Amino acid sequence: xxxxxxxxxLLLLKLKQRDPDAFAKVYDLYVDPIYRFIYFKVPRRxxxxxxxxxxxxxxxxxxxxxxxxxxxxxALIYRCAQNLVVDFYRxxxxxxxxxxxxxxxxxxxxxxxxxxxxxxxxxxxxxxxPILRRIKDEYREVLLLRYLEELSIGEIADILEKSxxxxxxxIHRALKVVRxxxxxxxxxxxxx
Amino acid sequence: xxxxxxxxxxxxxxxITPRSTWVALNRDFLLRQIAADQPAEPVRLGAxxxxxxxVGLFSRQVFQPAVVMLxxxxxxxxxxxxxxxxFYSLPGDSLYGVKIALEKTQLAVTxxxxxxxxxxxxxxxxxxxxxxxxxxxxxVTPAVKQERMNQVVSExxxxxxxxxxxxxxxxxxxxxxxxxxxxxxxxxxLSLSSETQELxxxxxxxxxxxxxxxxxxxxxxxxxxVESAQQTSLSAQELVEGSRxxxxxxxxxxxxxxxxVTEGEGSQPLGEAETSTAEFSAPLITDVSADADxxxxxxxxxx
Numbered sequence: 001x002x003x004x005x006x007x008x009x010l011l012l013l014k015l016k017q018r019d020p021d022a023f024a025k026v027y028d029l030y031v032d033p034i035y036r037f038i039y040f041k042v043p044r045r046x047x048x049x050x051x052x053x054x055x056x057x058x059x060x061x062x063x064x065x066x067x068x069x070x071x072x073x074x075a076l077i078y079r080c081a082q083n084l085v086v087d088f089y090r091x092x093x094x095x096x097x098x099x100x101x102x103x104x105x106x107x108x109x110x111x112x113x114x115x116x117x118x119x120x121x122x123x124x125x126x127x128x129x130p131i132l133r134r135i136k137d138e139y140r141e142v143l144l145l146r147y148l149e150e151l152s153i154g155e156i157a158d159i160l161e162k163s164x165x166x167x168x169x170x171i172h173r174a175l176k177v178v179r180x181x182x183x184x185x186x187x188x189x190x191x192x
Numbered sequence: 193x194x195x196x197x198x199x200x201x202x203x204x205x206x207x208i209t210p211r212s213t214w215v216a217l218n219r220d221f222l223l224r225q226i227a228a229d230q231p232a233e234p235v236r237l238g239a240x241x242x243x244x245x246x247v248g249l250f251s252r253q254v255f256q257p258a259v260v261m262l263x264x265x266x267x268x269x270x271x272x273x274x275x276x277x278x279f280y281s282l283p284g285d286s287l288y289g290v291k292i293a294l295e296k297t298q299l300a301v302t303x304x305x306x307x308x309x310x311x312x313x314x315x316x317x318x319x320x321x322x323x324x325x326x327x328x329x330x331x332v333t334p335a336v337k338q339e340r341m342n343q344v345v346s347e348x349x350x351x352x353x354x355x356x357x358x359x360x361x362x363x364x365x366x367x368x369x370x371x372x373x374x375x376x377x378x379x380x381x382l383s384l385s386s387e388t389q390e391l392x393x394x395x396x397x398x399x400x401x402x403x404x405x406x407x408x409x410x411x412x413x414x415x416x417x418v419e420s421a422q423q424t425s426l427s428a429q430e431l432v433e434g435s436r437x438x439x440x441x442x443x444x445x446x447x448x449x450x451x452x453v454t455e456g457e458g459s460q461p462l463g464e465a466e467t468s469t470a471e472f473s474a475p476l477i478t479d480v481s482a483d484a485d486x487x488x489x490x491x492x493x494x495x
Contacts, residue, residue, distance in 0.1 A: 013244065020226055027219055035210040049210060053218050060226050128201040129208075147202040175195050182198070 012073045015063045027056055030074070033149050034081050040132055040140055041085045051088060055081040074151075075158040131181045139174035146171055282322055282329075283340040292347065305365065306380045309358035312351045313387045316421070319348035320394050327402060341410045348395065349417040352388060356424040359384060363431050378432060385428030392421035 014022035034055055039048040058080045063070065070076055132140050138160070145156045157164045278290040295315050302308050323344045329337060359381065366377045396418050399407060 018226075020223055023226055024219065024223060027222060031215055031218075032209050036205070036208050039208055049214055049218070052210065053222065056222055057225060060222075128198070128205065132202075132205075143202055144205070147199045148205055175198060178198050179195065 008073045012063070012070055015060070015073075018064050023056075023060055026059070026073070026077075030077050031056075034077060036144065036148065037078060037141070038081055038085060040129075040144065041137065042088060047088065051081065051084045055084050058084065072155070072158045074155065078159040079161075128178070128182070131178055134181065135174065135177050138170055139177055142167060142170045143174045143178070282325055283343040284332075284336065305358045305361045309355050309362070309380070309384055312355045312358070313384060313391070316348050316351040316355070316388075316391050319344050319351065320391060320398065323348070323395065323398050327398060338410060342413055345395075345410065345413045345417050348391075349420050352391065352417070352421045352424045355384060355388060356420075356427045359424065359427045359431055363434065381428045381431035385425045385432060388421045388425040388428065392418045392425065395421070 011022050011026055015026065031052065035048055035052045038051045038055070039045070042048050042051065055077065059077050062076070062080065132143070141160065142156060145151045145159065146153075151159075153164050153167050156162075157167045160167065162170070274287070274290060275294055278287040278294060281287040281291050295311075295318075299308055299311055302311060323341060326337060326340050326344060329340075332340075362377055362380060366373050395414060399411065399414050402410070
């Protein structure tokens, strides 16, 4: 579900006036995309859930406190999510992360198998998720925002705070990298 | 794998969604969290907020120089046509509302209380003119005529009452130690006093042109309006007294007393004020001759 621009502006104004209904509406509109956005950046489902929840709270606090004019609500929510992910990694020491990654391998496997089973049952194709987890953050972000969330180049540029031109270049490069990786996956002998 | 295949596979990732139980629980949790600082009454978006949203939406298009230019030309052309048409409108005309709104706008953009008071006097004069025209109107039923007269008189009354408010404000804001300011206030007060006096008088005279039947309906209201105007005039007179008492002490006896010079130097309203004072308000004549010194004294000091 995508909110129209006018709808977004109205929600933004209502949020500024501390309207809880507007907040609930924003949550309903964006909880899935924001969850997915964070999901690919953090190791565990639990982390993704916590950060998603926190992102919405941050947006509420920011909007009700700031005097600045916000042009784009969606971009604001994505940026809050992005900042929380950065904080998430900052707060963890290197040791903690390594340890978690060890445990993660098992969880991840179980999760992926579950997910793949679902996916294969429906589409009978291999999931891109493992590949997407391997590529650079910004490549993954542009691909997901462009093709999964179906945002315009301009909207992606707003979210990532880049020019439209560089978003186009990023999408092009990201597709190339995914193409190469998936080709090498298809030929296990070539796999590094 | 081709790009299109990759894109299709990315789209397939839409299956990744948060657990529905978590979504619902978290929704409740967040709403409870924010409930602490929400307003008591439900939020309603006013027309201003909606306008802001719409303008914000089209701001890019709206601020294109060509569009701005077109809008400016359109608004100023259309605006001036409507304004001049409204200027001649009378109560009952569709543009009369515009006329009153324009007057209010003029007031709103006027910063000083003195100028506001003068403007309101001018508006009250307009009302008297309108009243005149309505009295002369033929081809309308007495009921309609009466309604229009009532409208004009009530606007007139609003104006004069507002003038009184301004007079009080001017009196409050005048620094009792600043001679020049006091002299200035004195001039304004004199002018206002005589003009409101004149208004009261002319409105009273106008009713005599009405037929008996018409008179009955408006007489009480006109009488009230005249009273308001006289009350305003009285307030201005008090201000005159107050200012004069202050300035008299400091005015030297050598001050120039030639009223011609005063009239020549004074602003247009002042000139009018003195003439009208002489005509309509006998007790004021002495005040004028005595007070005519003040502006000159001030001018003399300035020189």
